Each structure stands twice: as structure tokens, then as C-alpha cells.
Amino acid sequence: xxxxRNAQLADWMQMYGDWLxxxxxxxxxxxxxxxxxxxxxxxxAWRAADRFEGRDGCSxxxxxxxxxxNTCSTMRSSAWSRHMDRRKLPEEMNLPSKExxxxxxxxxxxxxxxxxxxVTLHYFSGxxxxxxxxxxxxxxxxxxxxxxxxxxxxxxxxxxxxxIHD
Amino acid sequence: xxxxxxxxxxxxxxxxxxxxxxxxxxLQSHAAGxxxxxxxxxxxxxxxxxxxxxxxxxxxxxxxxxxxTDFFRFRQEEKIxxxxxxxxxxxxxxxxxxxxxxxxxxxxAVYDGFASHVVATIKPKDSSILLLDETVxxxxxxxxLNLSYMEFDFFDEDAHYxxxxxxxxxxxxxxxxxxxxxxxxxxxxxxxxxxxxxxxxESTYYDNGPDTLPMTLSVLFxxxxxxxDQGKQEEVEVKFTLQKTPPKWVRNFKPALEVKECGIVIDxxxxxxxxxxxxxxxxxxxxxxxxTTRRYYxxxxxxxxxxxxxxxxxxxxxxxQGESLASFAPLGDVPPSTITLLITDHExxxxxxxxxxxxxxxxx
Numbered sequence: 001x002x003x004x005r006n007a008q009l010a011d012w013m014q015m016y017g018d019w020l021x022x023x024x025x026x027x028x029x030x031x032x033x034x035x036x037x038x039x040x041x042x043x044x045a046w047r048a049a050d051r052f053e054g055r056d057g058c059s060x061x062x063x064x065x066x067x068x069x070n071t072c073s074t075m076r077s078s079a080w081s082r083h084m085d086r087r088k089l090p091e092e093m094n095l096p097s098k099e100x101x102x103x104x105x106x107x108x109x110x111x112x113x114x115x116x117x118x119v120t121l122h123y124f125s126g127x128x129x130x131x132x133x134x135x136x137x138x139x140x141x142x143x144x145x146x147x148x149x150x151x152x153x154x155x156x157x158x159x160x161x162x163x164i165h166d
Numbered sequence: 167x168x169x170x171x172x173x174x175x176x177x178x179x180x181x182x183x184x185x186x187x188x189x190x191x192x193l194q195s196h197a198a199g200x201x202x203x204x205x206x207x208x209x210x211x212x213x214x215x216x217x218x219x220x221x222x223x224x225x226x227x228x229x230x231x232x233x234x235t236d237f238f239r240f241r242q243e244e245k246i247x248x249x250x251x252x253x254x255x256x257x258x259x260x261x262x263x264x265x266x267x268x269x270x271x272x273x274x275a276v277y278d279g280f281a282s283h284v285v286a287t288i289k290p291k292d293s294s295i296l297l298l299d300e301t302v303x304x305x306x307x308x309x310x311l312n313l314s315y316m317e318f319d320f321f322d323e324d325a326h327y328x329x330x331x332x333x334x335x336x337x338x339x340x341x342x343x344x345x346x347x348x349x350x351x352x353x354x355x356x357x358x359x360x361x362x363x364x365x366x367x368e369s370t371y372y373d374n375g376p377d378t379l380p381m382t383l384s385v386l387f388x389x390x391x392x393x394x395d396q397g398k399q400e401e402v403e404v405k406f407t408l409q410k411t412p413p414k415w416v417r418n419f420k421p422a423l424e425v426k427e428c429g430i431v432i433d434x435x436x437x438x439x440x441x442x443x444x445x446x447x448x449x450x451x452x453x454x455x456x457x458t459t460r461r462y463y464x465x466x467x468x469x470x471x472x473x474x475x476x477x478x479x480x481x482x483x484x485x486x487q488g489e490s491l492a493s494f495a496p497l498g499d500v501p502p503s504t505i506t507l508l509i510t511d512h513e514x515x516x517x518x519x520x521x522x523x524x525x526x527x528x529x530x
Contacts, residue, residue, distance in 0.1 A: 006194070009193065009194065010190075010194055013185060013189075013190045013193065013194075017184075017185025017189075017190065018183065018184050018185050020185070021183055021184070021185045022180035022183050025180060025183055026176060026180060031183075035186075035189065038185060038189075039189055039192075039193065042193055043193070046193075089179075091464070091510070092182065092183055093179045093180060093182075093183070094178060094179050094180070094181060094182055095179070096175055096178060096179060101171070101174075101175045101178075104171060104172065104175050105175050105176070105179050108172070108175075108176065119172070120176065123169065123172045123173045123176055124173070124176040124177065124180070154172075
């Protein structure tokens with residue numbers, strides 16, 4: 001059983017490591033914290049691997065993301081994150097060379113936490129509304145409402161320039 | 167701007183971020199050994215622990231003895247402190263202002279003149295007090311933040327999970343929030359033990375601080391419903407002093423080095439190596455235009471091949487106008503004859519490598 005779990009851990013890191021780390025960097029806006037969050041995520045998943053059986057139609061990928069998002073929320077509450085300078089993006093990120101792209105990135109990263117979380121999960125991590133509901137532990141309509149609210153915030157921020165449209 | 171743009175920008179901006187092989191190896195090696203070493207950093211561990219008191223014993227919690235190495239888990243500092251336990255100060259002279267309700271103690275510290283890392287504990291005397299860091303929301307649903315630690319496997323959308331406040335009321339606990347600050351600006355982390363003790367860790371940075379460093383930790387306790395102003399219950403402080411562990415070597419020199427590609431002149435370099443880290447402080451000025459003076463540059467210590475030297479995670483990183491401070495994995499016991507600096511333009515991301523001679527004697 002342990003060997004299976006260990007092999008599973010290796011598979012998870014191989015398949016989802018980059019994806020989870022990038023998501024956590026966008027959500028936490030801190031590379032070191034994001035690394036910790038992903039590490040914590042894999043540890044939690046490793047411990048709970050025996051309990052994961054794809055319940056409630058939740059895919060393995062969604063399950064890992066749910067743990068990661070919860071871990072990010074916990075870390076964000078920590079005293080350390082309160083001292084972070086949120087005006088700066090992590091230096092590990094590629095800053096877009098085009099000014100409008102940079103503006104868009106900065107706007108996303110300036111969103112309130114829950115809105116940034118939902119925008120990252122939907123537009124970066126590829127979570128559908130159902131995935132969002134499962135990952136965030138909220139119902140589908142709440143997920144939809146939260147995403148629309150985030151887009152509205154971005155639209156307002158963009159009111160003097162371009163607009164976000166489908 | 168379209169949703170496709172949004173997707174593209176988020177994808178492109180993180181394209182170079184990869185889950186490191188080192189992290190994979192660490193986790194896999196623990197797993198291969200049959201167990202993954204559990205992290206003790208559980209911000210809401212107290213909630214979990216209180217809910218599982220049937221299986222957890224307070225004696226075990228106390229024996230955990232949270233210290234600096236726990237906060238530096240999996241970071242280079244963990245290994246450094248294990249190899250150099252002599253730099254960890256455990257018998258710290260301190261004076262607590264006193265309280266009928268709490269005990270605040272400075273338990274461990276490291277101080278090398280450039281950084282101090284301090285661990286303190288806050289322990290309620292009344293076991294019914296549920297201490298919460300000021301960032302914790304009493305209305306927060308418990309399982310939402312403790313998925314894998316709780317016995318709840320998965321969320322049930324229709325179920326009602328208790329908030330921290332509801333859980334506290336149900337179990338006769340009185341939530342009390344606390345905020346704290348050191349006498350100098352600091353950053354840190356905290357953890358909560360099973361018996362309700364809060365363990366704080368704070369790092370502070372100095373420009374060659376004194377041999378004996380006086381510090382004060384102030385802690386404010388307040389009613390979470392009323393906030394820190396209206397609901398203030400008590401304020402306590404601990405005055406303590408830290409002794410400097412002398413650096414291995416220090417080289418402060420003025421190379422007056424022109425870096426044309428960046429349009430700057432490096433005026434002064436302060437390079438100091440202690441057991442904990444190598445600290446690099448660079449001061450520079452712009453050659454000409456106002457544009458250049460507004461640009462921010464990171465000066466990173468690089469290996470000879472140009473790859474950048476691992477940073478000290480618990481260290482200082484700051485880029486300001488005309489200066490850059492950063493800390494790295496410690497260099498050797500004697501100063502190198504040259505160092506390689508990786509200069510990064512914070513604005514456009516361009517990088518320049520330069521080599522700088524290090525004087526073998528300390529300049530007056």
C-alpha cells in the first residue's frame with residue numbers, strides 16, 4: 001500500500017506539480033509561500049491517498065486543487081503574509097512586455113483575494129463552474145456569481161481602456 | 167481585451183515556474199522511508215486539536231517544543247541550525263510585564279547583526295480561552311481550512327459546517343484575538359499547539375546591528391467582536407536582549423564600478439558572511455537620466471557560471487532607489503577573491519552579469 005502511495009505521489013508531482021505551483025503563485029503572489037503550499041498539498045494528499053476514491057464525482061486533479069486552495073487560504077492568514085509587499089509581483093513570474101498585458105496582469109493580481117482566486121482557477125487553472133464549486137466548497141451558482149463579480153471588478157478597472165468580453 | 171487575453175497573460179506570466187526537482191526529491195525520499203515527516207505548521211491546528219482531544223494529548227503537544235528549525239522546515243536554514251546549534255540562543259534575558267491571563271516567553275533566537283529570528287510563545291492560563299491570530303475570521307467555516315486534517319473527507323454542499331465562533335460557543339470556548347509587534351518592523355509566521363499555545367516567529371533585519379540588541383515584543387489581546395480599539399482587554403510586553411553571533415567576515419568596499427548597460431555606477435558593496443547567510447548590500451547611483459534613477463535593480467549573488475546563488479529564504483530582500491539588499495546561502499569561511507553579481511532590471515527583467523574583485527583586507 002505504501003509503495004502504491006509513493007508511486008502515486010511521484011505521479012502527482014510529475015503531472016500536477018507545475019500546474020499547482022503556478023496556480024498557487026498567482027493566488028498567493030509569493031513564490032516561497034506558493035512552494036510551501038504545494039509541498040503541503042502533496043503531503044496532505046499523500047497522507048489521505050487511501051481515502052481518495054473519486055467520491056462525489058470529484059476528479060483527482062480537482063481534489064488536489066481543492067487541497068491546494070485550502071492550503072493557500074490557510075497560509076494567507078499567516079502573520080508572514082501580512083507583511084508581504086503586494087504591490088510587487090513575484091520575481092519568478094515573467095512580466096509581460098506589452099503594456100496592456102502587464103496592466104491586465106496587475107489588475108488581476110490587485111483583485112480582492114476571493115475574486116483573484118476564482119479568476120485564477122477559471123482562467124488559468126481551467127476549472128469549470130462545477131470544478132470551481134468543488135474546489136471552493138461552494139455551490140455552482142455562488143461560483144458563477146463570484147466569477148461574474150470578479151469580471152465586473154476588472155471591467156470597472158478597465159473602464160478607461162479596453163473591456164473584458166467573451 | 168478578451169477572456170482569451172486573460173488566459174494567455176496568466177499562462178505566459180507563469181510559464182517559467184516549475185515545481186522543482188529538489189522539492190520532489192525531498193518529498194519522495196520521505197515517502198520512500200515509509201512516512202512523510204509531518205509539518206507542524208498548522209495555522210488552525212488548535213481547532214483541529216480541540217475537536218480531536220479524545221485522541222491527542224496535551225503532553226504530546228508540549229513535547230513538540232516548536233522552535234526555529236520548525237519554522238525553517240525544508241529550507242536551508244533548517245540544516246544550518248542543525249549543524250550549528252551553538253548560534254541558537256535559548257537562555258534569553260527577558261522581562262515580562264506580567265499578566266493574570268497569559269504568559270509570554272521568548273524561547274529561541276538567532277541574531278548575527280544583520281538578521282534576528284525570534285521565537286516566542288503566548289500561553290493562556292485559562293484553558294477556556296481560544297486564542298486567535300488577528301487575521302483569523304471567527305465566522306470562518308472550520309472544515310474549509312482544514313480539509314485533510316479533519317475527519318471530514320469531502321464537503322457536502324448542503325451541509326452546515328460550524329464556523330470557528332459557533333464551534334467555540336458550542337464547546338464553551340471564549341475566542342480572544344491577539345495582535346503583536348516587535349520594536350522594529352518584522353515579518354514572520356505563527357503556529358498553534360494543541361494546548362492553545364501560540365508560537366510566533368519573527369525575523370527582523372539590521373544594517374550591522376549592535377553586539378547586544380535590546381528588543382520588545384508587545385502583544386495586545388482583544389474581543390474579536392469589538393476589534394482592537396473598542397474591545398481591548400489587555401496589553402503586555404516582554405523586553406529582552408539578544409547577543410550577536412559575530413560574522414565570519416565582512417568586506418565593505420567602494421569599487422566605483424560603472425555598469426554601462428544599466429547606466430549606473432556601483433558606489434559601495436557591503437558583503438558579510440555569518441553562519442546563517444551571506445548578506446549583500448549594494449549602493450549605486452544613476453549615470454544620467456531621471457528615468458534611470460527611477461529604475462530598480464536587484465543585485466543577486468551568482469555562482470561563477472552565472473547561475474544565481476540560492477537565496478536565504480528567511481533572509482532580507484529589498485530593492486529600493488539606489489540600493490539593493492539580499493541574502494543568500496552563506497559563502498565560505500574566508501572571503502572569495504571575486505564575486506559574480508547578477509543585476510536584474512526590475513522594470514524590464516533584463517539581466518547583466520558582472521564580476522567584482524573583493525579586497526582581501528578589510529578597507530578602513
